[in-house]
Amino acid sequence: MKHCTRRRRFLRLTGGGTAMTVGMAVWPALAHPFHVTFTEMEHNIARSTLEAAIRVAPGDLEEALGRRVGRRVNLDRDTGADTFVRDYLRQVFLIKTRSGAPVPAIWIGKQVVSHQIAWLYVEFPLPAKAREVWVRNHAFFAIASRQVNTIVFKQGVRKKTLTFSPGVDQDGKWLQITPPKTGGVGSQRQQLAT
């Protein structure tokens, strides 16, 4: 048991006022509303950054942003949407170093591919020689109780999958980001790719 405390914890409510109605514009998809994100992540050793491409449902993102900023957000039309997304990701997609210091996400950009798919691109600058990071992706936890966020970390042939889901699997996880010493092939490919 992690927390054996009777201390009261406070709920932090987000998005009041007008934001209360924002969610009305979002529709569950088909008969089984399912909410997933999928992240492709790689370690760029040469630049010492973690590079992440995050696939999200545009509707989920607009709903989450709407609640944060207190008005309806349209990814396609709002000129400030990128800033909202960046700030939202900094809140829900956390990377920390071994010392516990959070690594702020640097916003690279987004692509709205279709009515169901948008890609968000961010990178995390790491201290040189970082060997592992703490990762937690709570995107859309506040709006979907069965949210599943998957991160596939690829380093050469090595692959590691992390998943986060509210109530079931929500703790942050340590991720080894330098290849094991035996992974010569991996490091060779990594260099090719950088």
Place this chain on the structure above:
Amino acid sequence: MYAFSAMLVSSRLGLALALAPGPVGVPGETRRDPFRQLEETWPTPTSTRTASGAPGHAYWQQKADYDIEVELDDVKQRLRGRETIDYTNRSPDELRYLWLQLDANIFAPNSDAALTAPAPDFERVSYRRLGAVLARARFDGGVNITAVTTKRGRSKLKYTIVKTMMRIDLPKPLRSGKSIKFSIEWDYAINDARKIRGRTGYEYFEKDENHIYEMAQWFPRMVAYTDVNGWQHKQFLGSGEFTLELGDYEVRITVPSDHIVAATGTLRNPRNVLTKPQRDRLSRARKAGKPLFIVTPEEALKNESSRSKGTKTWIFGAKNVRDFAWASSRKFIWDAQGHHVGGAQVLAMSFYPKEGQPLWHRYSTRAIIHTLNVYSRYTFEYPYPVAISVNGPIGGMEYPMICFNGPRPEEDGTYSKRTKYGLISVIIHEVGHNYFPMIVNSDERQWTWMDEGLNTFLQYLSEAEWERDYPSRRGEPRAITGYMSSERQVPIMTNSESLLQFGNNAYAKPATALNVLRETVLGRRLFDYAFKEYARRWKFRRPMPSDFFRTMEDASGVDLDWFWRGWFYTTDHTDLAIDGLRLYTIDDQDPDHENAILKAERDEEPQSRARKNNRDLPRWVEQHEGLKDFYNDYDSLDVTVKDRKRYQKMLGELDADEKKLLAQKHNFYVVDIQNVGGLVMPVILAIKYTDGSREEIRIPAEIWRRDSRHVSKLILTDKTIDTLVLDPHLETADTDLGNNFYPPRPSESRFKLFKRGGHPNPMQDANKAKEKVGSTGGTGEKKQGGRAAKQEGAKAAAVPAGASRVKAKVKAKGSI
């Protein structure tokens, strides 16, 4: 390109080509056999289900006919009903009790669904989410069963409620072939579907103080009793939808007299509930070339402010359906268009509030007709008289002849591209569900993929026929690669409630699998024939997974066990890799020819820097006579008379055919392919030769049958290979394209491609400009995968250094 040398050895005993290196497979290795037949996994064929996947000669299913009266309380949002079920036992078994589903009990505070739901994330919770959590905790939508009696209340029947199910004990056993009629009365509170999500409920409109009711799973329904499971005892937990019996319905729905009702089936009493103009419009709509209003937007607006005290009873009848759903509101605009699907006339109809305009009138009814056209072509003619799409609080849910669809435009009537295609897609999907599982009556509570997967596959085909470059979400192999390569998965053949990622597992992956089967494995001709046969065989019947698998094999004539095993029973993914390319040419053993090649090779070998610098040094043996002897001029590669004689002698021993073979100038390329992902798939190789010509080789998956990890394939050609690409058309869902090239190319991540390309990309700009003209807003860069693939192919990496002039049989083994 060069290399070499395979010895062509001749003897009186015959020719031996010393080409293939190494044994196939690893001796003594215990390995999975992806081609192992599934008959040991599938149920033994019976007289009800044959080995070919068809219903057997003794196939049976129960019949349940319903006569229902229901009243909607528009003030308290409650529903009260009374039904008489006529249940016919067509099984060979004697039944001592009957089971019914009470799905509304999922809304009871102590339902299994509520008790087993994980806690929300309270670290950061929105007002709305908290509101929903509290609303759910306070709401009791469970069913009050007020009477269970023999027909029309003559005597009480003993019953026991087990959460979302109810057992009725019969006074005497129901023998095979006999029927029983019994009645149930019930009532329950309807959920606010905006707060308490489900497949049913109401939506409240604050501005005009009206409701839209979308009523589903609202009456006690017979549990399926089958030859496979007996009574289907799975509780309703929320994901696995239902398993139901087919039957006939007569339903009387009493609502406020200013409501408009849409329901499964045919309206029996239009004279009592519709005005004369409305009835006239309805008969005109049957022959119209476009949707006509039955209730116009103006009439609907007028209805919104009406508060009728009286009620009307709408009577609907439906034949051979597995369920019955309806919707009711003052707000409904109603349009309709008649359409012929094959020989039968169908009335396509849509019901929506003004909040759905103008999107709904433009697309809903037409999307219904399009769906019926395409689906009927791939399965069977739509057998029902109506097909209805209703806009309300439910995002997307299907019932026989009627479905509920959510998307609406903005308040100002504009809408984004996403909303537009979201609406068309969801209507195609939900109307499409009429075929699977409403008519092909699969067990949704057990196997979600059997309806969602097959339906998503047909949805993809229908979207492709709606317009060019339709932004389909699911169906393309390249769209599933991310999920396929992730580790936390369960196979498609997993019970609905245990699926980890519903959308990917039960919708996208099976739909993609069927696309791959159609385009890459079987081809359209064989696939379409077999798929249609499956639909025909199981129309109005209850198939199980093995019936689908067996029929697809039986009707296509192709053993697909490997395909079902890999895609449906495992979580393996496609990742084939080019492991190397070796070139062999025939050694004609002519010393003049052969030694010249070897000399040239030797001359091309790199010299050390010291040797180079030493080249012009004065040499001792040059300066002093008598130091040179035979060996100073001897070259082991010089051709001697003896060599030539030996060659002539060898030639003399060959017969004419052998001489011909020796004179072949073919290149024997051997390409080594590794199966990294584990899923066996066809090998599709695009070859480009140095003369610029191209060739494509398509090898069936059976190439992996002896060794599922490594295979070598011979490419016999007179030309020189320049490049090889595996899966050039992205048709196998290969999750790592980085290892699909010879010579190897570096693979770039999506992130790097995006960063290099800058943003926004030109396609997005162009789309935006176009959409500005159309003033609908929205963006859409459609072919992300295509762009990525293009860029992946744009730059080739250098061939690894030092691989070229090593005198070895292996010329250039690409280390990928």
